[in-house]
Amino acid sequence: MLEVDVSHQLGSFRLEASFSCRAAGITALFGRSGAGKTSLVNMLAGLIRPQRGRIALRGETLFDSQRGIDLPPEKRRLGYVFQEGRLFPHLSVRHNLLYGYRRAPAAERPIGLDQVVGLLGIEALLERRPAALSGGEKQRVALGRALLANPRLLLMDEPLAALDQPRKEEILPFIEQLKEELDLPVIYVSHAMQEIVRLADTLVLMSNGRIEAVGAVEDLTSRLDLRPLTGRYEAGAVLATTVAGQDKMFGLTELRFAGGRLRVPHLNLPLGQPLRVRIRARDVSIALAPPANISILNVIPCIIKEIGEEKSPQVDLQLDASGAAIWSRITARSRAALALKPGLQVYALIKSVAIDRQSLGGGLGRPGGGERFLAEED
Known part of the structure; x- marks a missing residue:
């Protein structure tokens, strides 16, 4: 299970988020811009320290304000894929991938370079530098680097937001494969309902810093009372x-x-x-x-x-x-x-x-x- 119960004041914005879900498949955080999705993901990753609360993954406490537990990001073993690839421009694709791989403990590397390269179809890109890659190729490499860190949980924050529709269609099938070929839970942040429908198993609806509903995609999208959150025009x-x-x-x-x-x-x-x-x-x-x-x-x-x-x-x-x-x-x-x-x-x-x-x-x-x-x- 992933258990989250945190609160934090960010300027005039108050985040009060509490939910739990299975640490399996793809869980989508969905809400309008400014709902608090990225802030919550950054708290999971250890990039923002909540003022109060607790975060636990599969029985291990990552953060607990009462007990004084706050594991640093590198100890949490979470992978993170941002909106932009954030690849190292001076390294080849191969060495960008190996950067993540070498940071994982040698005894905890069930996912290898060849497997990820084959999974993402990036064999022909290995010797290129990021400047020679398309937007979709950069995101595939960024995803590969996160996977090769052999994380216990993969965080993806609007990974397709900066891409046009053809590039999105290029990336989506690879994200779909994660739950089919790798036993790796994913937290996927998006404000695009078509991505949620295609990818997610569990939907977490956020609004104004709060969790409004958690459940199966089919259940939450069928509720009239959640229309303001799921989007009226595309409902x-x-x-x-x-x-x-x-x-x-x-x-x-x-x-x-x-x-x-x-x-x-x-x-x-x-x-x-x-x-x-x-x-x-x-x-x-x-x-x-x-x-x-x-x-x-x-x-x-x-x-x-x-x-x-x-x-x-x-x-x-x-x-x-x-x-x-x-x-x-x-x-x-x-x-x-x-x-x-x-x-x-x-x-x-x-x-x-x-x-x-x-x-x-x-x-x-x-x-x-x-x-x-x-x-x-x-």
Whole structure:
């Protein structure tokens, strides 16, 4: 377990953070800029000393203000990947990597240079200097250096924030592999929900220096009361699915989930592969009866569970699809015209092409997995 209960005053900003989670997989710290995510990660790393509290990892106390325990950063054995690579410009890639490796005790080096180089696909970069690397390559090397320090916990603070979308797509598959190939827990800081959906197992929501909720990604993203924290414009539900079929004639993949099946643009994944799918609320329409003669392939029977009550031209609905939560965002006029209310049977209409590459995660595996989307019309 990772146990955190700390408080600290930073100028006019007060951080009061308390949570615990499994020290396994990828735990995401999510919140708007200024929520306190980086400050909290720096406390885990030992770069900021909390004024009060306790931090423990897998039974070992890293910090305890009452007992006077404050392990220095090098004793905590935590890896840290920053927004920028922060590589040593005068060293080659090989020697940047070995810098981390040589700092780990010889008896505690389960991860070796060849394994990391192969995992990150940086064989061709070893003799280059950082100045000759792209942004994505620098972040891969920075990740490799952190891994070769053989940490007990890897901290990643907005590692993709400085990259454009193509470079992000280059790095994301390598981060996904960490939990598949290495028994290494990761704390991943981000304010991009698409990264959280793709990578995280556990979600920690932060706001104004406080922990507002901790839980599975699918659970927290389905809650209407957390909309202000998860982001209203990009808000949506996250479904746990498995690949159930391939429609080669029309370039579609069928995904099974608790509420039925979804057809999405083709994914190059095997049958039975688990996959997390994010469906944006703005991409879900509502019908009172199963529609006929329409192009939309995904028609999911649902019960209206909850309706957002804020006064706005737009209204959010939480739908229950046989135990799976789906959100829909419609106009207040449509709600009135359809006389929608909790408990009513409706049908969620979801366009196949609305589910794009940024909507998927949690099962794409190695670099290249699931990348072959076919832009088929639905």
